[in-house]
Amino acid sequence: MKLSVDQLKEAPEAFRYPVERDWWAEHFADVEASGAQLVGEPEIRLAARVAAENVHIEGDLEGILDAECARCAKRYRHALQDSFQLVLAPLDEEVGPSDEEGRAALERSGMCLGEDLESGWYRGGEIDLGDFLTEVVSLSIPIQPLCRDDCPGLCPICGIDRTEKNCICEEETKPASPFAALAVLKEKREGSS
Numbered sequence: 001m002k003l004s005v006d007q008l009k010e011a012p013e014a015f016r017y018p019v020e021r022d023w024w025a026e027h028f029a030d031v032e033a034s035g036a037q038l039v040g041e042p043e044i045r046l047a048a049r050v051a052a053e054n055v056h057i058e059g060d061l062e063g064i065l066d067a068e069c070a071r072c073a074k075r076y077r078h079a080l081q082d083s084f085q086l087v088l089a090p091l092d093e094e095v096g097p098s099d100e101e102g103r104a105a106l107e108r109s110g111m112c113l114g115e116d117l118e119s120g121w122y123r124g125g126e127i128d129l130g131d132f133l134t135e136v137v138s139l140s141i142p143i144q145p146l147c148r149d150d151c152p153g154l155c156p157i158c159g160i161d162r163t164e165k166n167c168i169c170e171e172e173t174k175p176a177s178p179f180a181a182l183a184v185l186k187e188k189r190e191g192s193s
């Protein structure tokens, strides 16, 4: 996921970075382990240009994840979608990153991020966007995958899929107040003594 900074012009140039299987498996092993799988090959598209020595990058990610809904356990297709913007300034030793991590990133990729994901520094004629794009992809992965925002899920009592059918469990098992539970306990004690 390299970008030749020294060949950029003032007019934006388009680039495409397919999210390859190997790269995905290497960086998102935990997502795969959770049972979610990529459908096809997601793609990151971006436009890059240079203005007053600053590198401006704008792009988006599009892909599909076959995931399991955290509430109803059905498999569904989750759209991986995100757009991003990044402005990289040429490294200025005086204001550049002072932290180890930032320096290591500059060493490794020719770029590093500032305090947010939208700005940072670069140096040299070529940068590796890999770390940044990994971050972009990871932000698009749902922490709690839901087949739809209001998925009612499975009934915790009878296990029925509430998207398809209703059950009466809910009425019978209204969460009792702790006082009610105490009352039952007390009743039992009194009964047994």
Ligand SMILES: [Zn+2]
Binding pocket: 069, 070, 071, 072, 073, 074, 146, 147, 148, 151, 152, 153
């Ligand atoms: Zn669901």
Ligand SMILES: [Zn+2]
Binding pocket: 155, 156, 157, 158, 159, 160, 167, 168, 169, 170
């Ligand atoms: Zn039920």
